[in-house]
Amino acid sequence: MKTIYLDNVATNPLHPEVLEAMLPYFRELYGNPLSLYEPGIKAREAVEKARENTASLINAKPKEIIFTASGAEANNFALKGIAYANQNKGKHIIISKIEHHSVLNTARFLEKSGFAVTYLPVDKNGIVNPEDVEKAINKETILISIIHASPEIGTIEPITEIGRIAKKKGVIFHTDAVASVGNIPVDVQSLGIDLMSFAAHQFYGPKGAGALYVREGTRIVPLIYGGIQEGGRRAGTENVPAIAGMGKAAELAKSNLQKRIDHIKPLRDKLISNALKIDKLLLTGHPDQRLPGHASFVVEYIEGEAMLLLLAAKGIYCASGSACSSKALKASPVLISIGIPSHLAQGSVVFTLGQDTSDENIAYFNETFPQIITRLREISPYAKGWEGMEDSSCTVKK
Amino acid sequence: MYSEKVMDHFTNPRNVGEMPDANGIGVEGNPVCGDVMKIYIKINEDKIVDAKFQTFGCGAAIAVSSMVTEMVKGMTLDEALKITKASLAEALDGLPPQKMHCSNLGADALHKAIADYRSKQK
Numbered sequence: 001m002k003t004i005y006l007d008n009v010a011t012n013p014l015h016p017e018v019l020e021a022m023l024p025y026f027r028e029l030y031g032n033p034l035s036l037y038e039p040g041i042k043a044r045e046a047v048e049k050a051r052e053n054t055a056s057l058i059n060a061k062p063k064e065i066i067f068t069a070s071g072a073e074a075n076n077f078a079l080k081g082i083a084y085a086n087q088n089k090g091k092h093i094i095i096s097k098i099e100h101h102s103v104l105n106t107a108r109f110l111e112k113s114g115f116a117v118t119y120l121p122v123d124k125n126g127i128v129n130p131e132d133v134e135k136a137i138n139k140e141t142i143l144i145s146i147i148h149a150s151p152e153i154g155t156i157e158p159i160t161e162i163g164r165i166a167k168k169k170g171v172i173f174h175t176d177a178v179a180s181v182g183n184i185p186v187d188v189q190s191l192g193i194d195l196m197s198f199a200a201h202q203f204y205g206p207k208g209a210g211a212l213y214v215r216e217g218t219r220i221v222p223l224i225y226g227g228i229q230e231g232g233r234r235a236g237t238e239n240v241p242a243i244a245g246m247g248k249a250a251e252l253a254k255s256n257l258q259k260r261i262d263h264i265k266p267l268r269d270k271l272i273s274n275a276l277k278i279d280k281l282l283l284t285g286h287p288d289q290r291l292p293g294h295a296s297f298v299v300e301y302i303e304g305e306a307m308l309l310l311l312a313a314k315g316i317y318c319a320s321g322s323a324c325s326s327k328a329l330k331a332s333p334v335l336i337s338i339g340i341p342s343h344l345a346q347g348s349v350v351f352t353l354g355q356d357t358s359d360e361n362i363a364y365f366n367e368t369f370p371q372i373i374t375r376l377r378e379i380s381p382y383a384k385g386w387e388g389m390e391d392s393s394c395t396v397k398k
Numbered sequence: 399m400y401s402e403k404v405m406d407h408f409t410n411p412r413n414v415g416e417m418p419d420a421n422g423i424g425v426e427g428n429p430v431c432g433d434v435m436k437i438y439i440k441i442n443e444d445k446i447v448d449a450k451f452q453t454f455g456c457g458a459a460i461a462v463s464s465m466v467t468e469m470v471k472g473m474t475l476d477e478a479l480k481i482t483k484a485s486l487a488e489a490l491d492g493l494p495p496q497k498m499h500c501s502n503l504g505a506d507a508l509h510k511a512i513a514d515y516r517s518k519q520k
Binding site for chain 1: 400405408409411414415425429430431432433434436452453454455456457458459460497500501
């Protein structure tokens with residue numbers, strides 16, 4: 001069966017050139033970058049070349065890049081590292097309600113450790129109001145962390161405006177840019193941020209490779225103590241193949257970014273305009289200010305996991321934010337934050353296109369998606385509307 | 399994640415739809431939780447002669463509904479009342495643990511449908 005991968009926000013396939021760039025460091029160039037002889041020097045050169053390419057993708061200096069094992073690690077590092085480095089100045093942190101779990105749960109951990117956290121609301125399109133950020137800042141505030149683009153609803157946040165406010169108020173500003181770096185132009189200078197998390201597998205690089213950008217002069221406490229790797233800020237022998245892969249992926253992303261966007265966006269627009277012809281289907285997230293390959297919906301009267309699995313049976317791979325499709329069995333907090341009622345959030349489905357998505361893929365999708373919806377609505381007791389639905393909270397023991 | 403049997407009943411559900419002449423109807427679940435099951439049964443002389451369902455929910459919920467409607471056909475009411483979450487899950491070659499409670503509503507909906515029928519007989 002032909003398969004169509006529309007879950008690029010989960011991860012991307014590895015670019016063949018990236019794999020080629022990684023292979024020597026699994027084989028003959030296995031040295032430890034700290035070793036002083038030839039194989040070690042070669043490995044160190046690979047890491048530093050990758051650092052240059054990674055920095056160049058986001059318009060940073062190489063020494064401002066700290067390699068991590070994932071975007072989640074970078075987010076943990078940013079929040080904990082800045083909180084602990086600045087706790088003498090204050091113990092207040094501002095984040096939004098639509099952060100990734102790696103920011104949200106780190107903030108909750110810090111809350112338990114004596115920090116105060118403000119969770120800013122978003123509007124119906126998922127946008128954080130920069131004025132709310134400004135109002136939330138008090139003399140205790142040491143860090144603002146707002147996601148750059150939401151993987152669930154695609155919305156791109158007004159980071160430049162928030163960055164301006166953070167700078168004016170002298171508060172350190174971090175953004176989780178895992179979903180955006182390599183997919184849209186991201187320039188740390190024009191965004192005015194101090195720290196930024198991103199991950200290679202979101203732009204055709206390998207899994208297990210992420211980075212935290214830390215603006216020169218920003219003090220941060222390490223998450224992992226040990227040796228002098230990454231300037232003493234992240235100990236542990238470097239994952240040289242993964243880092244080399246991240247560097248190559250960053251280089252390719254930089255030179256192909258506009259081409260990728262020009263390819264993906266019209267296909268995505270076609271997908272959305274076709275889907276919106278379906279009755280009782282709603283686009284979630286911002287209609288324009290969104291990731292170029294991102295299309296997210298809630299479909300009334302049916303459930304997301306069922307949609308996801310029937311689409312998978314037809315060779316189409318996608319994601320859902322429904323309670324049933326999550327291991328935690330909770331409806332997506334992001335959908336609840338943009339005002340989607342819980343019973344509608346169950347009908348969440350997310351499609352994310354990539355550079356391999358073709359015209360034929362979208363044509364097949366446009367033909368298949370309405371069929372799946374019709375089929376599930378035929379099974380649903382709510383096919384004629386939400387009549388008889390008790391508008392109560394869920395009491396099922398999970 | 400799901401057994402072949404679950405996938406079979408989910409992708410080719412049996413006994414889907416309303417039943418205008420049902421003499422017992424049972425609804426269990428809540429769309430806020432993600433699963434709602436509505437079971438229709440037709441009973442003749444204490445025997446279930448037909449069963450249908452409508453379900454809002456995940457793959458497991460749809461498979462459970464399909465399975466329970468298949469199982470009960472031909473059963474007496476007392477036999478049908480012995481169907482449990484566990485026996486339904488077993489008939490489907492198992493369900494993922496996290497789906498055992500929220501999506502496995504077939505037995506409860508069926509028992510409600512039988513209670514509905516019995517209350518109307520009085």
